[in-house]
Amino acid sequence: MADEIGLFVYGIVPSDVEPTPDAVGVGDPPGEVDVVRQGRLAALVSEVGLEEALGRPADLTAYQQLLDGTAAVAPVLPVRFGTVVTGPDAVADLLDAHHDRFAAALDELEDRIQYTVHGRYDEQELIAEILAGSPAAADLADQVRGLSEAATREQRIRLGEMISQAVELRREAESRQLIDTLVPLSVSNAPRPPSNELDAVNAAFLVDVDREEEFVEAVEEFAEQRRDVIRMRLLGPLAPYDFVSAHQLVE
Structure with a gap:
């Protein structure tokens, strides 16, 4: 039976942020980085198997490179490494439940x-x-x-x-x-x-x-x-x- 697929969440950004076409995610093979949007916010995510073991040096490097590259052009709230949710709806629920706090924090980090x-x-x-x-x-x-x-x-x-x-x-x-x-x-x-x-x-x-x-x-x-x-x-x-x-x- 095929592994169930979840979403690895990297960070929270303003809703107008788009990942670059060459952005590389975690996993083996690396997942394609995408966004889930909700109101003024978006989350950077990529697909991973829910049973997949993460934590290889390559995974940590991909996580940091994506967040650091994003921070160079837009504010970003890092999400703890290893955070995996069941799908886009779970991400949207997270963004909706804490929308105002996340948005205020991103405003504070603008140009920093x-x-x-x-x-x-x-x-x-x-x-x-x-x-x-x-x-x-x-x-x-x-x-x-x-x-x-x-x-x-x-x-x-x-x-x-x-x-x-x-x-x-x-x-x-x-x-x-x-x-x-x-x-x-x-x-x-x-x-x-x-x-x-x-x-x-x-x-x-x-x-x-x-x-x-x-x-x-x-x-x-x-x-x-x-x-x-x-x-x-x-x-x-x-x-x-x-x-x-x-x-x-x-x-």
């Missing part, structure tokens, strides 16, 4: 995009700076150098704790400086938890498109000032994943 700033310390450079600024840590490093882990276990534990604390303090300081630098050039910001123990900064920013160039230049300057010890990445423009989604407005 997300950028994410992520920086990770160069481990060797960071430790060298920490040891240079802490005689106690430097002394412990001298004590363990060239000796076995078993013979210097306690010293290594203390040294690791001191380095970890120093990294945390530096991360907090760098994050404050990043936020302070970019607040004047952004509408809102959303600090993110570290994804790695060597993360220096990790934050999302909602930016007006007419300030996009200024924002990018400020991030580049921030990165240049720290290029010896932090490897910075600027991701965007992106859909506003960290600021609003359809699920946040429903729940």
Whole structure:
């Protein structure tokens, strides 16, 4: 018996948005992206089997590329990855039930995009700076150098704790400086938890498109000032994943 077909829902957009002919959806083979319209709203969707396992890297890439590409030309409310409904009527019911909230959120996002700033310390450079600024840590490093882990276990534990604390303090300081630098050039910001123990900064920013160039230049300057010890990445423009989604407005 053939698999039952459902609709994978990517995001909610104004009703005049049309997917490009080359838009690729999730699934294997990828589904064709379509829209379901209701009033001022539309949902970007594609057909998938209701029993189909989704979550491959290719699926996540397709989901993000569709939303990010849409955000570059129109406001979009991302829908949580993996949301599958039974058909167009279920999508239309969702849009109708939350029409005014979705429409107001899209109005707020008009001409705004997300950028994410992520920086990770160069481990060797960071430790060298920490040891240079802490005689106690430097002394412990001298004590363990060239000796076995078993013979210097306690010293290594203390040294690791001191380095970890120093990294945390530096991360907090760098994050404050990043936020302070970019607040004047952004509408809102959303600090993110570290994804790695060597993360220096990790934050999302909602930016007006007419300030996009200024924002990018400020991030580049921030990165240049720290290029010896932090490897910075600027991701965007992106859909506003960290600021609003359809699920946040429903729940």
